Amino acid sequence: MVNKQALLQRWHALCAELESDHVTMLAVSKYAPDEAVQCLIDAGQMDFGESRAQNLRDRALQFPSVRWHMIGPLQKNKAKYIARHAAMWHSVEDIETARAVAGHVSDRRLPVLVQVNVADIGHQHGVSPDAVASLLSELEKLPALQVIGLMCMAPRQGDAHACFAALRSLRDGLLNRSLDAYASQQPSRSGAPGSESSGLSLCMGMSGDYRIAIAEGADMVRLGSGLFDAG
Numbered sequence: 001m002v003n004k005q006a007l008l009q010r011w012h013a014l015c016a017e018l019e020s021d022h023v024t025m026l027a028v029s030k031y032a033p034d035e036a037v038q039c040l041i042d043a044g045q046m047d048f049g050e051s052r053a054q055n056l057r058d059r060a061l062q063f064p065s066v067r068w069h070m071i072g073p074l075q076k077n078k079a080k081y082i083a084r085h086a087a088m089w090h091s092v093e094d095i096e097t098a099r100a101v102a103g104h105v106s107d108r109r110l111p112v113l114v115q116v117n118v119a120d121i122g123h124q125h126g127v128s129p130d131a132v133a134s135l136l137s138e139l140e141k142l143p144a145l146q147v148i149g150l151m152c153m154a155p156r157q158g159d160a161h162a163c164f165a166a167l168r169s170l171r172d173g174l175l176n177r178s179l180d181a182y183a184s185q186q187p188s189r190s191g192a193p194g195s196e197s198s199g200l201s202l203c204m205g206m207s208g209d210y211r212i213a214i215a216e217g218a219d220m221v222r223l224g225s226g227l228f229d230a231g
């Protein structure tokens with residue numbers, strides 16, 4: 001049994017907190033029952049995250065009025081589920097899987113984020129910071145996918161603050177680089193917009209560290225246990 005009153009209380013409190021920082025909340029429902037998902041949809045939650053492709057497909061079919069975000073690692077043979085049913089794909093980490101998904105996208109551009117293994121830890125998903133720029137230029141050749149930002153997870157034993165700050169400065173560096181390319185084609189550098197007009201969003205922060213992520217400039221946070229679990 002879902003304690004709906006307590007769930008709604010947590011949701012309202014989180015909404016109020018995030019709204020003041022203009023941060024979007026992804027409700028990560030991978031361990032949540034349908035009843036809890038329906039309760040939040042009725043309350044007005046629009047964005048949900050699932051980490052398994054089949055579960056995303058099933059829930060997108062069951063709850064078509066809201067947006068379903070793919071946040072987990074993806075196997076190529078599940079590419080079509082994401083191409084057809086995901087509102088956004090947060091965990092792009094290799095060009096082969098990206099091509100597989102792009103091949104199944106029709107009649108739209110699928111917004112995607114590149115997942116970065118910021119601390120470059122072997123067992124963590126995501127591309128190493130050094131490889132982000134070249135993956136981005138490969139992704140540019142896939143018009144079915146629209147890169148709108150970067151995503152990361154802080155290492156379980158590690159400095160979340162440093163991790164999120166590193167993703168932010170990686171993003172800022174990429175933007176400065178594209179601005180440099182832009183400025184070099186112009187007669188004058190004056191008038192080039194500042195890097196704070198961010199062309200790449202940051203999706204970072206989970207229940208345990210979202211406040212740190214927001215302080216470091218997160219545009220979207222992914223909340224599972226802190227939203228759905230009591231206590």
Ligand SMILES: *Cc1c(COP(=O)(O)O)cnc(C)c1O
Nearest residue numbers: 028051071206207222223224225
């Ligand atoms: C499960 C999951 C979350 C949510 O984690 P909580 O600590 O429960 O908030 C966020 N991001 C990803 C990629 C996840 O798999």
